[in-house]
Amino acid sequence: xxPIVLLSVFGIVNLFLGFLRSNRALLPFVLVVLALVFGLxxxxxxxxxxxxxxxxxxxxxxxxxxxNYSVAFxxxxxxxxxxxxxxxRSYVVAGEPNLAEYYSxxxxxxxxxxMMVSYNHLIMLFVGIEILSISMYVLAGSDKxxxxxxxxxxxxxxxxSFATGVLLFGIALVYGATGSFQLDGLAAGIAAPANASxxxxxxxxxxxxxxxxxxxxxAAPFHFWTPDVYExxxxxxxxxxxxxxxxxGFAAFLKLLVVALPGTSAVWLPTIIAMxxxxxxxxxxxxxxxxxxxxxxxxxxxxxxxxxxxxLIAGRGQLQxxxxxxxFFYSLAYSIATVAAFGVLKLVADQRQREDYAGLAGLARxxxxxxxxxxxxxxxxxxxxxxxGFFGKFFIFTAVAGQxxxxxxxxxxxxxxxxxxxxxxxVIAMYMRPAxxxxxxxxxxxxxxxATLVLLAMLTLVLGILPGFLSGLx
Amino acid sequence: MLxxxxxxxxxxxxxxxxxxxxGAARALALGASLLELAVAIFAAFTYAxxxxxxLDVNLSWIPSAGINFHLGIDGLSLCLVLLTAVLVPIILxxxxxxxxxxxxxxxxxxxxxxxxxxxxVFTALDAFVFYFFWEVALIPIYFLAGAWxxxxxxxxxxxxxxxxxxxxxxxxxxxFVYLYLQTGPAAGSLAAHSxxxxxxxxxxxxxxxxxxxxxxxxxxxxxxVKMPIFPFHTWQPDTYTESPAPATMxxxxxxxKMGIYGCLRWLLPVVPLGVSQWQQLVMVLxxxxxxxxxxxxxRQRDMKRLIAYSSLSHVxxxxxxxxxxxxxxxxxxxxxxxxxxxxxxxxxxVADAIERRTGTRDLxxxxxxxxxxxxxxxCFLVMLxxxxxxxxxxGFVGEFLLLAGxxxxxxxxxxxxxxxxxxxxxxxxxxxxxxxxGPDSAYSxxxxxxxxxxxxxxxxLIALVFWLGLxxxxxxxxxxxxxxxxxxxxxx
Numbered sequence: 001x002x003p004i005v006l007l008s009v010f011g012i013v014n015l016f017l018g019f020l021r022s023n024r025a026l027l028p029f030v031l032v033v034l035a036l037v038f039g040l041x042x043x044x045x046x047x048x049x050x051x052x053x054x055x056x057x058x059x060x061x062x063x064x065x066x067x068n069y070s071v072a073f074x075x076x077x078x079x080x081x082x083x084x085x086x087x088x089r090s091y092v093v094a095g096e097p098n099l100a101e102y103y104s105x106x107x108x109x110x111x112x113x114x115m116m117v118s119y120n121h122l123i124m125l126f127v128g129i130e131i132l133s134i135s136m137y138v139l140a141g142s143d144k145x146x147x148x149x150x151x152x153x154x155x156x157x158x159x160x161s162f163a164t165g166v167l168l169f170g171i172a173l174v175y176g177a178t179g180s181f182q183l184d185g186l187a188a189g190i191a192a193p194a195n196a197s198x199x200x201x202x203x204x205x206x207x208x209x210x211x212x213x214x215x216x217x218x219a220a221p222f223h224f225w226t227p228d229v230y231e232x233x234x235x236x237x238x239x240x241x242x243x244x245x246x247x248x249g250f251a252a253f254l255k256l257l258v259v260a261l262p263g264t265s266a267v268w269l270p271t272i273i274a275m276x277x278x279x280x281x282x283x284x285x286x287x288x289x290x291x292x293x294x295x296x297x298x299x300x301x302x303x304x305x306x307x308x309x310x311x312l313i314a315g316r317g318q319l320q321x322x323x324x325x326x327x328f329f330y331s332l333a334y335s336i337a338t339v340a341a342f343g344v345l346k347l348v349a350d351q352r353q354r355e356d357y358a359g360l361a362g363l364a365r366x367x368x369x370x371x372x373x374x375x376x377x378x379x380x381x382x383x384x385x386x387x388x389g390f391f392g393k394f395f396i397f398t399a400v401a402g403q404x405x406x407x408x409x410x411x412x413x414x415x416x417x418x419x420x421x422x423x424x425x426x427v428i429a430m431y432m433r434p435a436x437x438x439x440x441x442x443x444x445x446x447x448x449x450x451a452t453l454v455l456l457a458m459l460t461l462v463l464g465i466l467p468g469f470l471s472g473l474x
Numbered sequence: 475m476l477x478x479x480x481x482x483x484x485x486x487x488x489x490x491x492x493x494x495x496x497g498a499a500r501a502l503a504l505g506a507s508l509l510e511l512a513v514a515i516f517a518a519f520t521y522a523x524x525x526x527x528x529l530d531v532n533l534s535w536i537p538s539a540g541i542n543f544h545l546g547i548d549g550l551s552l553c554l555v556l557l558t559a560v561l562v563p564i565i566l567x568x569x570x571x572x573x574x575x576x577x578x579x580x581x582x583x584x585x586x587x588x589x590x591x592x593x594x595v596f597t598a599l600d601a602f603v604f605y606f607f608w609e610v611a612l613i614p615i616y617f618l619a620g621a622w623x624x625x626x627x628x629x630x631x632x633x634x635x636x637x638x639x640x641x642x643x644x645x646x647x648x649x650f651v652y653l654y655l656q657t658g659p660a661a662g663s664l665a666a667h668s669x670x671x672x673x674x675x676x677x678x679x680x681x682x683x684x685x686x687x688x689x690x691x692x693x694x695x696x697x698x699v700k701m702p703i704f705p706f707h708t709w710q711p712d713t714y715t716e717s718p719a720p721a722t723m724x725x726x727x728x729x730x731k732m733g734i735y736g737c738l739r740w741l742l743p744v745v746p747l748g749v750s751q752w753q754q755l756v757m758v759l760x761x762x763x764x765x766x767x768x769x770x771x772x773r774q775r776d777m778k779r780l781i782a783y784s785s786l787s788h789v790x791x792x793x794x795x796x797x798x799x800x801x802x803x804x805x806x807x808x809x810x811x812x813x814x815x816x817x818x819x820x821x822x823x824v825a826d827a828i829e830r831r832t833g834t835r836d837l838x839x840x841x842x843x844x845x846x847x848x849x850x851x852x853c854f855l856v857m858l859x860x861x862x863x864x865x866x867x868x869g870f871v872g873e874f875l876l877l878a879g880x881x882x883x884x885x886x887x888x889x890x891x892x893x894x895x896x897x898x899x900x901x902x903x904x905x906x907x908x909x910x911x912g913p914d915s916a917y918s919x920x921x922x923x924x925x926x927x928x929x930x931x932x933x934x935l936i937a938l939v940f941w942l943g944l945x946x947x948x949x950x951x952x953x954x955x956x957x958x959x960x961x962x963x964x965x966x
Contacts, residue, residue, distance in 0.1 A: 364621070384609055384613070385606045385610055386613065390609075391536075394602075394647075395539070398539070398654070401652065401655055402655055409651070410648060413644050413645075413647070413648050417640070417641050417644060420636075420637065421637060424633065424636060424637075428620075428633065431617060431621045432621055432629050433629070466535075467536055468534065468535055468537055468538070471536050471538045471539065472536075
């Protein structure tokens with residue numbers, strides 16, 4: 001509970017800091033807030049409710065549950081935001097007038113993300129998703145003089161609100177069939193239906209829920225907004241969108257399916273399998289044909305939604321098990337690598353004014369550090385050993401193969417071969433192609449951002465070399 | 475812990491290289507690789523004194539999945555560890571001769587990084603540790619082959635190489651995951667499965683023959699691409715030809731052995747029934763590779779490309795020896811892995827020496843070099859004759875044992891495979907004749923002979939050629955227990 005309270009309070013405080021007419025204090029302030037909240041969140045590990053008697057879990061009429069699951073995923077979300085923030089330096093330097101608002105919206109959106117990972121009540125899920133989504137609509141359009149950014153915001157808003165409607169409709173139908181919003185109440189209601197004639201309503205409701213959340217995590221065939229929105233959104237917020245929204249979305253998704261809806265797996269399991277295969281196919285093939293690195297990363301984020309959907313398939317029985325473990329590790333490795341990739345891309349794009357592969361050419365010579373970090377990120381996203389991404393895929397694949405879906409794993413492995421093809425292209429551009437004329441000046445990176453990039457690369461490698469620290473947590 | 479030190483010391487040195495510049499970087503890299511050689515020799519003595527138990531490292535790595543960081547050195551591993559440890563200093567010294575490399579420190583660091591991957595592969599006793607190092611070895615060689623190459627087509631060539639090998643190894647990973655899910659928990663472990671080599675052997679053996687048949691191909695895909703066996707070889711000639719000389723040496727001298735070692739350790743004993751089902755087919759492919767590589771080699775003008783095809787042909791014979799499933803053939807494969815590693819590195823060293831002096835590798839432009847280069851000619855000839863398998867050289871012992879194994883398997887297969895000796899005499903002597911003898915070329919009067927340093931690089935290779943040729947018993951004795959246990963596992 002403390003993270004939610006603190007993020008909301010400091011979000012508002014941060015708005016008032018905006019009156020200072022100086023952006024210098026904002027970034028350190030938000031970093032400190034996030035570090036504080038990240039630490040407080042971890043205090044809940046293994047003993048839910050950090051202040052006994054005041055904030056006992058589950059909180060407030062059983063609306064939210066804090067347990068290791070929510071702490072772990074909340075931790076990923078907060079960590080991602082924390083390591084992403086240094087890349088907003090360019091806003092500070094450029095004297096962006098609305099920076100305080102951006103940061104506040106960012107903090108508020110994290111409130112939504114934390115609700116999504118710790119909900120115990122479908123209304124909390126809905127509120128969490130909406131807090132996160134509305135913040136994202138705003139941030140997608142934050143570059144308000146840029147047509148692409150406006151287009152992104154509008155597209156995201158229109159399609160997103162439609163999906164919200166679908167989700168809400170699904171919640172209503174499921175509630176109608178079971179008479180409960182609580183996760184355990186839902187499970188009980190599904191296991192022992194009071195009125196058998198309501199079963200079709202329940203099934204339609206479950207399907208609509210899956211579609212609604214599927215849209216938010218950009219699972220095919222509800223992914224069409226993703227490439228355009230990710231490309232139009234300012235890179236800093238794209239990185240936020242593709243990591244935080246996805247992590248929180250999948251944490252919520254797994255919880256919903258495993259805790260509340262195990263009785264309806266006859267409906268959602270085939271749906272998820274079909275979505276998973278389609279997402280893997282469209283995401284990977286889509287990414288393979290891009291020439292813009294940013295758009296490639298957008299499609300790649302769709303493909304990663306496919307691997308995470310694969311993890312959902314392994315979700316059986318209790319929440320904490322191989323599936324949660326796999327999704328946790330995968331989300332962590334994916335978030336870190338994605339932040340690193342977008343971070344480098346933003347630094348390059350800010351100076352070279354282009355986001356395609358050719359813009360990355362010759363980076364190994366001008367900025368060996370950026371090239372190295374980008375390479376580590378690409379290898380991790382591609383799932384090559386020595387990086388966290390490999391073990392993310394490994395844990396998910398073994399969990400799914402352990403459930404007997406060998407053919408699905410084989411398909412996913414084939415798709416990750418396609419992935420290696422396009423993740424190698426930025427690496428080739430950086431190390432093997434000479435920079436174009438006029439694009440060969442070193443990119444200016446301040447010490448703080450360099451340190452963050454080094455940290456991200458180190459984290460990725462540590463996850464890839466010593467996964468044992470985190471693999472058994474959930 | 476000695477084994478873990480052996481594996482990770484080159485990596486530590488590679489990281490330190492980041493802080494060294496110029497001459498210091500060279501001294502550090504060479505010093506580290508020589509120290510590594512000393513440690514490898516020490517490990518060999520430890521093994522001789524107290525057996526493989528002293529070199530076993532078994533640490534918890536991913537406890538929740540039952541994966542242990544398990545390394546160990548037995549006789550077979552030791553042979554390849556020694557080969558790697560001997561060749562890496564020579565490969566580094568070759569890199570020192572190339573002043574044109576940009577950012578040379580990174581080059582040396584990647585060579586040492588590669589050594590860690592290779593040694594990890596040769597010592598891993600856990601399926602996922604093996605896979606881990608298998609892929610780790612790919613990353614540095616990709617950059618070595620691509621980023622320092624000056625060929626126009628380097629991007630396409632290394633891309634093909636990377637995709638080929640990684641796709642092969644992903645199949646292997648799928649095979650390992652499948653086997654891993656069949657294993658039971660290890661003693662004293664909370665995890666449901668174990669990926670230890672013994673658990674994998676047990677799991678593989680209890681599979682039905684029909685399952686083993688396709689698990690065989692999943693695992694063999696990785697090895698087939700790496701060795702490479704016909705028809706998975708198409709990445710190889712281009713990559714060997716266009717890579718910088720040290721990268722080519724790593725690829726042909728050591729990395730290729732990963733595939734054969736993988737067959738011996740991770741294929742034959744794991745799916746014995748699968749092996750016997752596909753034995754004939756693999757033999758046929760291997761023999762096609764022998765003849766195909768040799769015939770193409772005869773037509774080559776580019777020295778490196780010629781050696782690349784010759785290597786393809788020789789690897790075919792090694793694969794045939796392994797899949798003959800006869801003790802003599804497997805033993806031959808072990809000796810030939812060592813001999814081929816030495817020979818092919820020596821041949822590429824010669825090609826590099828000539829190319830650095832003349833700027834060309836094209837046989838049409840060379841000729842009459844021997845007059846001013848007696849030392850180079852002698853070194854060339856020794857390496858060449860060992861590759862041709864002349865008695866007294868390492869190549870002879872290896873090929874003789876291999877052919878004996880193939881002959882035991884099938885007389886006609888042995889007869890056809892035996893052509894390799896004739897063919898290699900044809901194309902290698904042709905190469906020697908065109909380059910070193912024959913009518914004078916533009917370089918005949920200007921070329922300089924080997925310098926003292928270069929002679930120092932050839933010396934260990936020549937010594938090994940004769941050691942392997944005169945006293946192969948040293949190595950046969952080392953690998954014999956492993957080979958017989960593999961054959962017992964296969965049921966021969």
